[in-house]
Amino acid sequence: MNATFHPSDEFLMAYGAGSLDESSALLLATHLALCPRCRAEVGRIEALGGAIIEDLEPSDMGADALVSVLAKLDEPPPRPQPRCPAGGPSGLPSPLRDYLPADIDALPWKRLAAGIEQAILLQGRGIRARLLRIGAGITVPEHGHGGMEMTMVLRGGFSDLGRGYARGDVAMADPQVVHSPAADGGETCLCLAVTDAPLKLTGLVGMLVNPFLDL
Ligand SMILES: [Zn+2]
Incomplete structure (x- = not known):
């Protein structure tokens, strides 16, 4: 699709x-x-x-x-260089697959909130690429952004600000956006997210989930 x-x-x-x-x-x-x-x-x-x-x-x-x-x-334009030997998990597109171990459970996943985990793949100069796993039906606490956030769905899907995102879709969020995306029911949503500044949590829920401030 x-x-x-x-x-x-x-x-x-x-x-x-x-x-x-x-x-x-x-x-x-x-x-x-x-x-x-x-x-x-x-x-x-x-x-x-x-x-x-x-x-x-x-x-x-x-x-x-x-x-x-x-x-x-x-000269060919610079392209991402694989960090792991080829042969990463199937079902994920290359070149991302080449950055991952065969079993993505082997990544250093860190729990951010109930049902939400992240594994950082790349970071430097304030820009970070990470995988996010959001359990089926889980809503991410409301947050804003100090900069740009670009999120691509790899498995499952999520809805955000009235739009539904499925595999391959990219959601762009700029510093004005305050949102609370929710994973679809049925299966865990796996996303690749790139942020160029830490997320800023808003509201009381945000204050209660301080680990999220590490995002
Ligand atoms: Zn496209």
Whole structure:
């Protein structure tokens, strides 16, 4: 089934330009593995980038600059590098699979709240990629964000702010969003989430679940 919700155009363009951090690139690459629409879009962006450079008159830049830009275009854009030997858990798209042990239970899962666990996969420069497991029917305590949060569904699904997200879908939350996503009933929801700032819990429930502040 094709995804309904996709990363924003800004992220697709940055991915096509090879300028994303590793965590965001991992999420984008994982989404692209499941989404023909975004694969085509990134292909268009890459082709457009090449066409713009070809249209430039050599006099617009020093000859050396043009040669160096053209040489750069021949280099493949940076892509996430596997941290674990290939052969990760089946059912999850590559390249994410290559970051994981064969049994994802072997990851250092940390309980955040009743029925909610996370395992950090990558972090650096304030940007973090983690897997989230949310038990069937569990609601995540209401929270806001100090920055951007991008969440992709790998298994199961969740609803948030009136929208339903299924496998392959990407939910984008900016600093203005305060929300309380709820996993669908039936099966545990497994997500890949990338955040560029700690989550901020709101309300009394937030104050009661301090471990969440570690997010
Ligand atoms: Zn897409």
